[in-house]
Amino acid sequence: MHHVPTIDNIQRAPKVLLHDHLDGGLRPQTVVELAEQTGYEALPTFDVDEITQWFAAATEAGSLEEYLERFAHTVGVMQTTPAISRVAAECAEDLAADGVVYAEVRYAPELSTQKGLTLDEVVEAILDGFRQGAARATQAGHRIRIGVLLCAMRQESRATEIAELAVKYRDSGVVGFDIAGPEAGFPPTRSLDAFEYLRRENCHFTIHAGEGFGLPSIWEAIQWCGAARLGHGVRIVDDIDIDEDGNATLGRLASFVRDRRIPLEMCPRSNVHTGTVPSIEQHPLALLRRLNFRVTVNTDNRLMSQTSMTHEFDTLVQQFGYTLDDLQWLTVNAMKSAFLPFDQRLALINEVVKPGYAALRSESLFGTVADHTTSLISRA
C-alpha cells in the first residue's frame, strides 16, 4: 500500500534544502519596501503585483544568462545591514513555514558591497537575520536549523578572498563555500587556488556545475577542485547511455559520481527555466533516482522560479507518481549530504525526518473508509 501524498501532507513533511539563493527568494513586497527605504530607484515598478509578475518572467528566460539578469534588482535592495538582515530573517521564516527543518542558504557577499559595506558586515547581517528568523519561526511553531554557504561569483576574481571569509566564519553559522554565476566560459579551475586553500583548511564546498555547461565542468569541479557536492549536476546524464530496453551504461565520470555517492543538488523547476532541461517530464532526476545516484531536490530561486520545497515535491508527485517513501528517500539523501557535523546529521535523520514521515504514513491508516478509497492507492 502506498500513500499518494496530498499537498497538505507534503507541506507538513519535514524537508531539507541544500540549494537556495538568498537573493533569489525575497518576498515581492519586501523588494518594494526595501527599494523605497534604501532609495533604490532602478526597480522596474514599485507595484507589488507588477514586480511579482516581472520576477516571474524569469520562468520564460530559457538560458542561464537571461535568468540571472533578474538578480540585479534583488541585490540592488540588499545594500544595507538592516535590509540584508530582514531578507535573511524572512527567508528563515518562509522556509520554516513551508516545513523545511534544515536549510543551507547561499549568497555572494561581494554583491552587497555597492554602497560600502564590508564583506564581514554582509556575512554578519545574514547570520543575524537567520538567528532572528529562526527564533520567530520557533514562536510560530516551526523549528528550523539554517546555515549559510558563501558564494564567489565565477565571473569575478575574488574566490580566494571569499573562501577565507568562509573559513573565518565557519564556527558562527557559515557551513561552506560555492561558486555561482554564468558557467559557460568560467570553468571551476579558474578558482582552483580557492578550492586548494579550502581543502587544506578542511572546509566543505560545493560547486555549481553541469547546468549552463556540460561534462567538462562537472569533471573539473570534482577531479580538479574536489567538490563534495554538485550544484545541479544535471548534465551528468550526458555520460549515461540508455539502450532500447532501458538498460543504462555509465561512463567513467558518471560511475565515479555514483560510486562516491556525490550528492546532486537538483533544482527541477529552475532547470526548466534556465533551459537546462526542456520540461519537468524530461528532467533526468527520475532516471538518476532509478539508478540510485544520490539525488536531492531543491528550490534554487523561490522568487524567480515561483517555487517552494512543497511545490517542487508536489511537482514530482504529479509528474513521476512519487510517494511519501520517495520524498523521504530524497530528504534523507539531502540530510546525509549536509555540511553539518555527522552526529548532528544523524540525529536530524533519526529524530526529525524519519519520525515525521512515519507520522504522516500512520495518519493515512485512520480516517473514514471513504477517505481511504480516495487517498490510498494500491500499487502492489
Ligand SMILES: O=c1[nH]cnc2c1ncn2[C@H]1C[C@H](O)[C@@H](CO)O1
Ligand atoms: O542556477 C544558478 N546558477 C548559477 N548561478 C546562480 C543560479 N541561481 C542564482 N545564481 C547566482 C545569482 C545570484 O546573484 C548569485 C548568488 O546567490 O548566484
Ligand SMILES: [Zn+2]
Ligand atoms: Zn543555484
